[in-house]
Amino acid sequence: MNVIVVGAGIAGLSTAWSLVKAGHSVSIVEQGPIPNPLAASGDHHRIIRRAYRAGTGYGRLITEAYDAWDEMWADLGENHLDARGFLCISREPGDEAEEYREGLEEGNFPFELLDPAAAVERWPFLEPDSFRYAYFSTEGGALHCRRIASGLAAWLRANGANVYEHSKVVEVDAEAGRITLAGGETMQADRIVVAAGAWVLKLLPELGGELKTYRTALAYVEPPADLRVAWETAPVILDVGGVTDGYM
Numbered sequence: 001m002n003v004i005v006v007g008a009g010i011a012g013l014s015t016a017w018s019l020v021k022a023g024h025s026v027s028i029v030e031q032g033p034i035p036n037p038l039a040a041s042g043d044h045h046r047i048i049r050r051a052y053r054a055g056t057g058y059g060r061l062i063t064e065a066y067d068a069w070d071e072m073w074a075d076l077g078e079n080h081l082d083a084r085g086f087l088c089i090s091r092e093p094g095d096e097a098e099e100y101r102e103g104l105e106e107g108n109f110p111f112e113l114l115d116p117a118a119a120v121e122r123w124p125f126l127e128p129d130s131f132r133y134a135y136f137s138t139e140g141g142a143l144h145c146r147r148i149a150s151g152l153a154a155w156l157r158a159n160g161a162n163v164y165e166h167s168k169v170v171e172v173d174a175e176a177g178r179i180t181l182a183g184g185e186t187m188q189a190d191r192i193v194v195a196a197g198a199w200v201l202k203l204l205p206e207l208g209g210e211l212k213t214y215r216t217a218l219a220y221v222e223p224p225a226d227l228r229v230a231w232e233t234a235p236v237i238l239d240v241g242g243v244t245d246g247y248m
């Protein structure tokens with residue numbers, strides 16, 4: 001089958017990788033460079049973790065995700081997972097950190113529960129009187145998005161896929177199996193997969209009643225000199241508790 005994938009973030013690239021491995025003829029079309037810093041997965045890191053709310057089933061799906069990543073590392077010849085574990089901090093009863101802990105307990109997934117004093121001793125950037133408890137799991141870490149994107153693009157080219165950078169798609173005709181580029185050129189395929197992230201509603205505005213796009217704000221900061229070593233060896237932080245939402 002001839003397939004066009006629109007969008008070469010991690011979702012589009014990994015879809016193209018899977019399709020090529022399944023024997024399909026694949027073209028992937030990206031409006032910017034690969035990796036594209038404007039992609040939803042275009043910054044340096046993304047978190048992978050076992051902790052999700054109870055009843056969602058996501059915790060168990062992480063096993064499948066790890067298996068898929070291991071298959072990808074084997075193909076790329078490089079491992080881009082920094083498996084340093086994850087930390088959650090609960091500030092208030094019933095906050096997200098507590099909900100994630102309940103999800104770990106439901107799945108019988110291992111984690112280490114720490115009182116504030118023990119947590120601060122291990123991670124001195126924490127403030128001892130600002131949280132109820134913390135917990136740590138080894139089943140998580142940081143995925144290096146840009147390295148993964150570069151590696152996948154190289155693998156796709158080496159394995160017969162057509163990789164088009166700086167080729168902006170302006171129209172998708174799903175019924176006809178055709179895309180139109182900004183310069184007026186068209187491409188035809190048996191199937192089209194749209195993995196355009198925040199731009200998907202520009203290509204498929206009829207989905208506006210079903211889909212909502214989000215942007216994530218990113219901040220890159222330098223730690224104080226006396227805490228640099230502690231931060232360099234720290235786990236990723238999945239939740240800081242209370243009403244604050246964000247990852248570190």
